[in-house]
Amino acid sequence: SQQGEEDPQALSIQEGENATMNCSYKTSINNLQWYRQNSGRGLVHLILIRSNEREKHSGRLRVTLDTSKKSSSLLITASRAADTASYFCATDARGPRVSGNTPLVFGKGTRLSVIA
C-alpha cells in the first residue's frame, strides 16, 4: 500500500523557475529517498535524507524533512527542460523488519513539466 502522497500531482513551470514538490507519509521512518523517472524508464536515485536530518543539498536539489509533520519537500532550482520527469518520494519505514532489509514504499509521484 502507498505510504506517501505527493503534492501536486502535476506541475508545469517555465525553464529557469524553481519547482517544489511535497511528500507526506504516515508512519515513522528511517529515511526518505527521492527518485526521478523519465518516460516510464528506470528510476534514478536523487537523494536520501535520514530521519535525524532536516535538510540536504545536491547540486540544484534541496530536500527538507519534517518528521513532526511527516512531510518532505524537494526543491529544484533554476529548472531546465531536461528536468521534465516524474518525481517520487519513497520511505524506508521503521518496523519489525531488520533495518537494511526494509523495502521502500512509494508515493504516487509528481509529474513535472519544464517548458523551454
Place this chain on the structure above:
Amino acid sequence: SAVISQKPSRDICQRGTSLTIQCQVDSQVTMMFWYRQQPGQSLTLIATANQGSEATYESGFVIDKFPISRPNLTFSTLTVSNMSPEDSSIYLCSVKQGNTDTQYFGPGTRLTVL
C-alpha cells in the same frame, strides 16, 4: 552505486503465456526487491527475495502467479505466469546498498500482454 541490468527490456506477450525476467547486479547483495509499476501509477512492491530462502510476498501477490528465484547473491528472476492484459506493467528489480541504505533500481522490463 550498484549497477543493475534487466532482461528483457521489453516484451509483448500473448495472454495465458509466462515471461521470466532476469535481474543481474554487479555486486553481492543480501536482499533484492521486485516492484510493479502499472501504467500511469507508482511502484508497488511485489516481493522481497533473499538468497537461499523463499521470497516474501506482499499482500495481493502470490507465488503461483509471480514465482521468484534467487540462486545467488547477484542474480534473481521473476516470472509472470498465466498472463492477462492486467499484467501489462513495468517490472523493476531493486537492491539496497547495505552501508548507505540507498536503494537502486534496474532499468525495468516493460511488459505488454495482448
